[in-house]
Amino acid sequence: MRAPPLLLLLAACAPPPGAAAAPTSPGWEPAADAPWCPYKVLSEGPEAGGGRLCFRSPARGFRCQAPGCVTLAPAGRSLRAHILRNRSVLLQWRLAPAEARGVRAFALNCSWRGTYTRFPCDRVLLGASCRDYLLPDVHDSVRYRLCLQPLPLRAELAAAPEPAECVEFTAEPAAMQEIVVAMTAVGGSICVMLVVICLLVAYITENLMHPTFRRPSLRRQA
Numbered sequence: 001m002r003a004p005p006l007l008l009l010l011a012a013c014a015p016p017p018g019a020a021a022a023p024t025s026p027g028w029e030p031a032a033d034a035p036w037c038p039y040k041v042l043s044e045g046p047e048a049g050g051g052r053l054c055f056r057s058p059a060r061g062f063r064c065q066a067p068g069c070v071t072l073a074p075a076g077r078s079l080r081a082h083i084l085r086n087r088s089v090l091l092q093w094r095l096a097p098a099e100a101r102g103v104r105a106f107a108l109n110c111s112w113r114g115t116y117t118r119f120p121c122d123r124v125l126l127g128a129s130c131r132d133y134l135l136p137d138v139h140d141s142v143r144y145r146l147c148l149q150p151l152p153l154r155a156e157l158a159a160a161p162e163p164a165e166c167v168e169f170t171a172e173p174a175a176m177q178e179i180v181v182a183m184t185a186v187g188g189s190i191c192v193m194l195v196v197i198c199l200l201v202a203y204i205t206e207n208l209m210h211p212t213f214r215r216p217s218l219r220r221q222a
Helices: 003-010 176-208
Strands: 037-042 053-055 068-070 079-084 089-093 103-113 118-120 123-127 132-135 141-151 163-168
Touching: 037 132, 079 141, 079 163, 089 141, 089 163
Parallel strands: none
Antiparallel strands: 037 053, 037 123, 068 079, 079 089, 089 132, 103 118, 103 123, 103 141, 141 163
16 A cells, blocks of 8 residues: 555655664754654545645744643653643654654644534644644633544554543633733732731821820819
């Protein structure tokens, strides 16, 4: 069976299997010789399989800083999600050098939970050199489930692929995030003002409104 041209192109962006593996740090960033991440969005529905091949630059040096970002990193997993305030989610994953040499691409499946069932999102096929993907336009108060599955390079291993790793999250409403940030910012100022008011009231009570007693005058009787 002949491999599709898209998978051949995605696999071509990965380091050759016989090449010596460059020393890769245990971090979450892609290799230095991978300047681009090829990917293709596969829409759901009767026209599934369409879409165009795109390229994006990796998110090198990304740091998730609160309160504008929340990180979900399940213990023992190589997939984690950064939920940003601009209603987008940055996914990052990592592989050991030995595992990366046997991967030709990654399949990212997305779904969200409705009232009674789950609905699929757009599927994404990413190249072997990709280590992150930005999911834009996430809806508020919706439970998402993202699953990443490595696709093996050798055809005989495709019958028993590695299990997918999944992460679930719910994006908070933007208005709620702004309220939390505002309350956090002014909370300290309100406490300081209350302390100052209490000290001022104590000072006024002790010094200005202290009762003064006059000695009664003795009137001489004529």
